[in-house]
Amino acid sequence: MKHTILILSFPLLFILQGCEFTKKAVGNINLFPVEEDIKLGKQVASEIASKPAEFPILPEQGNERVYNYIRNITRKILNSGQVKYKNEFVWQVKIIKDDKTLNAFATPGGYIYVYTGLIKFLDSEDQLAGVMGHEIAHADRRHSTKQMTQLLGVQILLAAALGDREAVQQVATGLIGLKFSRNHEADADEYSVRYLCGTHYNASGAAGFFQKLSGQASPPEFLSTHPNPGNRVKDIEAKEAEFGCRGTVTNVSEYAQIKALL
Numbered sequence: 001m002k003h004t005i006l007i008l009s010f011p012l013l014f015i016l017q018g019c020e021f022t023k024k025a026v027g028n029i030n031l032f033p034v035e036e037d038i039k040l041g042k043q044v045a046s047e048i049a050s051k052p053a054e055f056p057i058l059p060e061q062g063n064e065r066v067y068n069y070i071r072n073i074t075r076k077i078l079n080s081g082q083v084k085y086k087n088e089f090v091w092q093v094k095i096i097k098d099d100k101t102l103n104a105f106a107t108p109g110g111y112i113y114v115y116t117g118l119i120k121f122l123d124s125e126d127q128l129a130g131v132m133g134h135e136i137a138h139a140d141r142r143h144s145t146k147q148m149t150q151l152l153g154v155q156i157l158l159a160a161a162l163g164d165r166e167a168v169q170q171v172a173t174g175l176i177g178l179k180f181s182r183n184h185e186a187d188a189d190e191y192s193v194r195y196l197c198g199t200h201y202n203a204s205g206a207a208g209f210f211q212k213l214s215g216q217a218s219p220p221e222f223l224s225t226h227p228n229p230g231n232r233v234k235d236i237e238a239k240e241a242e243f244g245c246r247g248t249v250t251n252v253s254e255y256a257q258i259k260a261l262l
Contacts (some may be wrong), residue, residue, distance in 0.1 A: 005256075010080060018159075020117070022256070025198075026160040027191055030142055030145055030146040030149055031147075032108075032145040032146075032149055032154055032157050034085070034088070034142070035225055036107035036145075036157065036158060036161040037109045037139075037142060037145055037174050038088065038089065038090070038108070039109070039161040039162070040107070040108045040109060040145070040157060040160055040161040040171065041089070041090070041107040041110060041111050041139075042109060042111075042173075043161060043163060043168045043171075044107045044108070044111065044160075044167075044168065044171060044172045044175060045092070045107060045111040046171060047168050047172040048111075048113070048172065055096055055097070055113075055145075056096060056097045056098065056100070057094050057096060057097070058094075058095040058096065058097040058116065060260075063095070063261070063262060064207075064262050066071040066095065066258055066262065067093070067095065068094065069112060069258050070093050070119075070128075070132075071093050073125065073128060073129050073132055074091060074112065074132060074136075075149050076129070076199045076200075076201070077129065077132060077133050077136055077195045077196070077199065078091060078136075079198075079199075080194075080195045080196070080197070080198030080199055081198050082191070082194045082195050082198055083136065083140050084140050084141075085139075085140050085193065089109050089110030089139060089140070090109060090110045090111060091110040091112065091136075092110065092111050092112065092123055092126075093112045093113075093114065094111070094112070094113050094114075095114050095116060095242065096113055096114070096115045096116065096117075097116050098115050098116060099116050099117045099120060099262075100117050100118055100137065101115040101118070102117050102119055102121050102213075102245075103115050103117070104118055104122055104131055104132065104134060105134050105138075105175070105176065105178075106133055106135040106138055106139040106144075107139065107144065107175055108139060108142070108144050108145050109139065110136075110139050110140075112132065112135060112136065112139075114128075114132070116262050118131065118158075119258070119259060120259055120262060121212065122208070122209060122212070122255075123208065123212070123252065123255070124205070124208065124247070124250040124251060124252045124255050125201070125205075125251035125252075125255045126196070126201045126202040126205035126208070126247075126249060126250045127205045127206070127208040127212075127248060127249070128202075128205070128207030128255070129196055129199070129201050129205050130192050130196060130205025130208065130209060130236075131192075131205075131206055131209050132191075132202075133191065133192035133195040133196055133205075133206065134188045134189060134191075134192040134206050135188075135197070136162075136187040136192075136195065137187065137190075137191035137192055138180065138184070138188050140191070141184075141187055141188065141191060143180055143184040143187070143188065143233025144175060144178060145157060146184070147178055148171065148174060148175070148178070149182065151174060152170065152171065154172060155169060155170065157171065163252075166188075170234045182246070185232075186199075186232075186235065187238070189206060189235060189236055190235075190239050192205075192206045192236070193206070193236055193239040193240050193243060193245065194239075194243065196245070196247065197240070197243045197244075197245035197247070199247055200247045200248075200249045200251055201247045201248055201249050201250075202248055202249065203240045203243070203245035203246055204235055204236050204237050204239075204240040204245075205232040205250075206232075207232070207236040207237055210229040210232045210233050210236070211229070211233055213229050214229040214230055242251075251262070
């Protein structure tokens, strides 16, 4: 069965190689079936769990309040009415205990990872909700498998989804350090606003993150391949106005209490 699936993918690749696409069009091609996103995400989550030194997951015991808080934010986003794969993907949240890393990421299929460094860096709940909305968009809009299809090819992704350990490791490594295209980043920013617009949050919460980043003396290295933070702030705020979002909730004081628990 494994070999049959891989062989069936070759005609599609052959057809694509015989056609000419613009760079933007290629970036939107996804030969990977949605069902395989779910399998791939499960395999990658298992790989992450097997590497506690590299990905030290914050234990749930003793940190129930923090986990409940982060998962409540996730539920609000998922219930915004804008998440396409709300019921298909798992949307499982894990916190990585690493105070030096200002990051969060989501695998295909909706496994979400948030670093304690990011939580401590931000100032309010709407900012974290904005960043989480951005990462949920990467999974929901299937940017990861679109990008990985370009980088690795559909055969590697299918092999990983089927449990091939070497392929899983290759995909997991690629996903953690994945540099999305500028089009995908802009799309995730827009959908972060769309998601939060359906909640009581300030829908431009992600803009607060980029405002803080732009004020850093040494911005994170990943920003070198991303759109300019200042431009992203303007674009996010413009989308909030365009969509007519009315939410204003930031929950600054409660967020400070959660940060103090970490």
